[in-house]
Amino acid sequence: MTLTCIAIDDEPLALSLICRFIEQTPFLHLAASYSSAVEALKGIDTHKPDLLFLDIQMPELNGMELAKLLNKQAHAPKVIFTTAYNHFALEGYKVDAIDYLLKPFNYEEFLRAAGKARNYVSLLSDHSTPTSTAVAEEDYLFLKVEQHWVKIAFADIVYIESLKDYVKVHLAGESRPVLSLSTLKALEEKLPPRLFMRVHRSFIVSLDKITSVTKTSLQIGETSIQIGDQYKEDFKKFMSRWM
Structure with missing residues (x-):
């Protein structure tokens, strides 16, 4: 399974790093990247990503506000927050974030979070797809x-x-x-x-x-x-x- 991703961060170096990590991960596909949550709204509607790598502290519309906005949709993308501030962890749970990457993070930490997202989306896909007799549904x-x-x-x-x-x-x-x-x-x-x-x-x-x-x-x-x-x-x- 390949997850379509969008990266959103107002810091150019941080955004570049996340994009590079996505591109070197075989089961991730980078559809687009944005330096503003406001700019990302249209891209999310166009690309319909499975996963967002989302910074929290951004001007105009911050990452937590964007996640809460998307969370009202029927098929909202999953979110992995990327931030330099650890006090947002509890709020991340409130919007059903998959994981929370504290900057600076390395590729091993990124890959672990991305793997959690892939497993979660795969589980949802299995539940929404009619199962054959060869596949057992979890109980x-x-x-x-x-x-x-x-x-x-x-x-x-x-x-x-x-x-x-x-x-x-x-x-x-x-x-x-x-x-x-x-x-x-x-x-x-x-x-x-x-x-x-x-x-x-x-x-x-x-x-x-x-x-x-x-x-x-x-x-x-x-x-x-x-x-x-x-x-x-x-x-x-x-x-x-x-x-």
Whole structure:
């Protein structure tokens, strides 16, 4: 798999280094480079890259603002931040950044981050492509919980709830949910749509855990969850199969 990339940095030397690193990496293709996030907007729309190498501190529109803007799109490119300031790391998680390269970084560090991006995009591609009998679909995901990556089986997930900058993953047979620094959108991309559905801006539910429904809500055990207006049509289509 080859990832189409765009590099964005207002420092000419830094931009030149990133471009050189991209060009010497076999699974990366440099579509364009920009010294301004504002200039990059049109290029992103034209080239539809898989991955951005994005500086944070830039005039007019900074990298974090650009990432938040793109994150609202249905098929936003993945982001690897490149910056001289380590205090942006937490904000990087909030926009689902793949990685965070602290300047000055070497090619080994760059390659490791690029490899993470390739693996992530490849996983998403596998999930969105019909699988043959020769390819097994994963039945789990990994969530970062504090300093660990925890394996969560799809079959154990009851529902997922958004809580500011975190998600609470409620599991069958567990009294306390798993708390992970992520967004509901990021998890929605990783979960198979045949098993899960987003029914509210703050909730994703496991479809086979639903015990009853009304026109405006659903019940999972003793938990009642409202169906958001923008999700009612999709949920109605799902329920029509059984009515």
